[in-house]
Amino acid sequence: MTKHFKTAITTSLCLLAAHPFSSALTFTVPSQVGTGDYFYAPLDPAPIGISFEFFAFPSYFTNVTATQQCLANWKALTGVWPPIRIGGTTQDRAQYDSNTSAYVVYSVADAKDAPSVLTFGPKFMTLAGMYEGSVVIGLNRGKNEIENTIAAAKVAVSEVKNLLAIELGNEPEYWVKDGQPITSGVDWTPATDAASQNNWNIQVGSAVGKTNIIQAGNWNEAPPKWGAAQLITTENATVESYVRHYAHHNYPGGSIQSLMSHSAIARNIHTFDTDIAAARAIGKQYVFGETNSVSGGGAAGVSPTFGAGLWTMDYALRATYSNMSRTYFHHGTVGNCQYCFWGRYSMGAPYYGAYAAVALMAGASHLTALDSGSTNYAAYATFDSRGLPLRVILYNSDYFAGSGTRTTQSFTLTGLTSSTVRAKRLTAASATSRVDQGSPPSFGGQQFDNGSCAMSGTETFETKPVSGGQATFSVKATEALLVYLQ
Ligand SMILES: *[C@@H]1O[C@H](CO)[C@@H](O)[C@H](O)[C@H]1NC(C)=O
Ligand SMILES: *[C@@H]1O[C@H](CO)[C@@H](O)[C@H](O)[C@H]1NC(C)=O
Ligand SMILES: *[C@@H]1O[C@H](CO)[C@@H](O)[C@H](O)[C@H]1NC(C)=O
Ligand SMILES: *[C@@H]1O[C@H](CO)[C@@H](O)[C@H](O)[C@H]1NC(C)=O
Ligand SMILES: *[C@@H]1O[C@H](CO)[C@@H](O)[C@H](O)[C@H]1NC(C)=O
Numbered sequence: 396m397t398k399h400f401k402t403a404i405t406t407s408l409c410l411l412a413a414h415p416f417s418s419a420l421t422f423t424v425p426s427q428v429g430t431g432d433y434f435y436a437p438l439d440p441a442p443i444g445i446s447f448e449f450f451a452f453p454s455y456f457t458n459v460t461a462t463q464q465c466l467a468n469w470k471a472l473t474g475v476w477p478p479i480r481i482g483g484t485t486q487d488r489a490q491y492d493s494n495t496s497a498y499v500v501y502s503v504a505d506a507k508d509a510p511s512v513l514t515f516g517p518k519f520m521t522l523a524g525m526y527e528g529s530v531v532i533g534l535n536r537g538k539n540e541i542e543n544t545i546a547a548a549k550v551a552v553s554e555v556k557n558l559l560a561i562e563l564g565n566e567p568e569y570w571v572k573d574g575q576p577i578t579s580g581v582d583w584t585p586a587t588d589a590a591s592q593n594n595w596n597i598q599v600g601s602a603v604g605k606t607n608i609i610q611a612g613n614w615n616e617a618p619p620k621w622g623a624a625q626l627i628t629t630e631n632a633t634v635e636s637y638v639r640h641y642a643h644h645n646y647p648g649g650s651i652q653s654l655m656s657h658s659a660i661a662r663n664i665h666t667f668d669t670d671i672a673a674a675r676a677i678g679k680q681y682v683f684g685e686t687n688s689v690s691g692g693g694a695a696g697v698s699p700t701f702g703a704g705l706w707t708m709d710y711a712l713r714a715t716y717s718n719m720s721r722t723y724f725h726h727g728t729v730g731n732c733q734y735c736f737w738g739r740y741s742m743g744a745p746y747y748g749a750y751a752a753v754a755l756m757a758g759a760s761h762l763t764a765l766d767s768g769s770t771n772y773a774a775y776a777t778f779d780s781r782g783l784p785l786r787v788i789l790y791n792s793d794y795f796a797g798s799g800t801r802t803t804q805s806f807t808l809t810g811l812t813s814s815t816v817r818a819k820r821l822t823a824a825s826a827t828s829r830v831d832q833g834s835p836p837s838f839g840g841q842q843f844d845n846g847s848c849a850m851s852g853t854e855t856f857e858t859k860p861v862s863g864g865q866a867t868f869s870v871k872a873t874e875a876l877l878v879y880l881q
Contacts, residue, residue, distance in 0.1 A: 422807070424880070427778075438777075443724070445723060465843070481532050481533060487537035488510065509728055530555050535547075537565075560639045563611075585621055610639060611640075627677060645663070654697060663710075671719060692731060702827065705790065707752070736749060741846070760782075763775065805869050806867070
């Protein structure tokens with residue numbers, strides 16, 4: 396990235412030694428999309444989606460009350476149902492059984508386990524077809540049973556009316572370790588996996604009679620070794636015609652503090668710059684097909700916290716800013732999922748962060764970052780279809796764990812055109828706050844009820860006067876503020 400940012404970062408002296416404000420930050424809101432020295436990302440109608448672990452998908456949609464409402468809350472903001480992806484490790488353990496009337500058939504020793512083998516029937520696809528948003532379905536490549544996968548793909552095409560794409564295999568770089576049959580006797584490398592993906596893309600795509608249908612890639616190990624840029628160099632025009640877009644998985648991990656750090660988030664997202672550019676160069680989208688805070692269902696001390704919620708918000712926005720078209724946050728085993736946004740009995744703090752990011756982008760056509768990504772402080776602006784600034788979100792990623800003084804950062808926005816602006820605050824007691832431990836966050840004074848995901852509380856806006864096109868906002872450490880410009 397060679398562009399620099401016109402953002403003025405002014406340092407004002409703190410005259411009062413005990414003043415809890417640090418130096419002021421000033422961001423100019425561009426008056427029109429495309430102006431100034433900024434990158435503007437075009438927005439999908441719903442850039443934030445949910446990934447459901449393959450075997451758990453029917454449970455989420457038939458036996459977890461919050462699912463419908465949590466998705467509907469976002470539709471209420473954007474006008475479209477959030478995109479979903481159904482897949483994960485268990486997609487490569489699953490076999491299609493046209494004879495079963497069940498959604499999925501498996502047995503586990505403990506309800507907290509994921510099955511090591513399972514079958515699924517046509518009803519699985521019928522259920523996916525009832526969803527009103529776009530659906531990506533992950534099918535099996537690891538077992539090397541292409542006829543079975545083609546049979547499943549045909550049912551997916553006929554039953555899932557909003558089918559966006561089909562994945563052929565999840566995280567293939569781990570298949571040697573997993574003992575997946577397709578790697579047997581093969582030196583399984585990025586090159587042999589690419590040859591396998593390309594061959595399957597053509598065979599499955601032609602069997603279902605559809606081009607533009609495959610979500611390719613789907614690795615978790617960081618690029619460039621496993622990545623879209625290297626895959627694309629192996630594809631001819633026939634293969635490319637079957638690929639709709641490219642996907643990567645990502646679980647940054649770390650402590651709450653390192654996870655939620657804005658500069659760390661920006662650095663992490665830059666890992667994908669080359670791959671995104673390679674996909675865009677051939678006119679294809681690039682998505683985070685499966686992601687969340689910490690791999691393996693999440694870390695108990697990190698993933699359910701408000702700090703991870705702020706990571707969710709900033710990470711989804713930074714990915715979108717980098718032209719990642721959609722980000723699918725993974726949801727695993729019901730009842731054993733630290734990073735899940737919701738479960739049967741309790742909400743997760745990350746849902747609040749995702750909700751604020753959805754609220755920033757709702758109905759917008761473009762997004763830009765007003766900051767360079769090198770500090771703890773972030774500002775993103777969205778623009779409407781006329782190109783006018785719509786909203787700005789301000790994020791203070793200074794870490795506050797609940798003890799000592801909670802500092803405040805002031806953000807000044809210039810270039811405002813109205814006489815007042817309204818704002819909603821995303822806050823919680825501290826970065827370690829957890830809903831299930833009695834400390835739910837709030838957004839604009841509202842909360843999401845455990846078990847139902849219904850919004851409760853009174854919607855509360857703060858109002859700020861604008862003077863000379865400027866307004867100054869206070870954002871506490873570990874907090875964000877969504878400013879409505881229209
Ligand atoms: C729904 O979930 C409950 C709680 O885990 C479980 O006991 C029940 O069997 C599930 N029902 C179905 C239809 O999956
Ligand atoms: C499904 O049932 C048909 C007819 O009974 C049988 O021929 C076929 O082998 C069965 N398939 C599977 C996968 O069990
Ligand atoms: C394109 O590549 C595939 C393998 O990935 C190969 O089977 C096919 O013949 C190639 N098509 C052309 C037109 O070269
Ligand atoms: C994202 O895509 C838009 C055009 O679609 C482009 O103008 C912009 O520079 C891209 N952003 C980055 C970070 O490359
Ligand atoms: C959810 O459950 C927690 C823990 O029992 C409780 O403290 C909280 O108030 C409940 N409601 C909401 C909206 O989070």
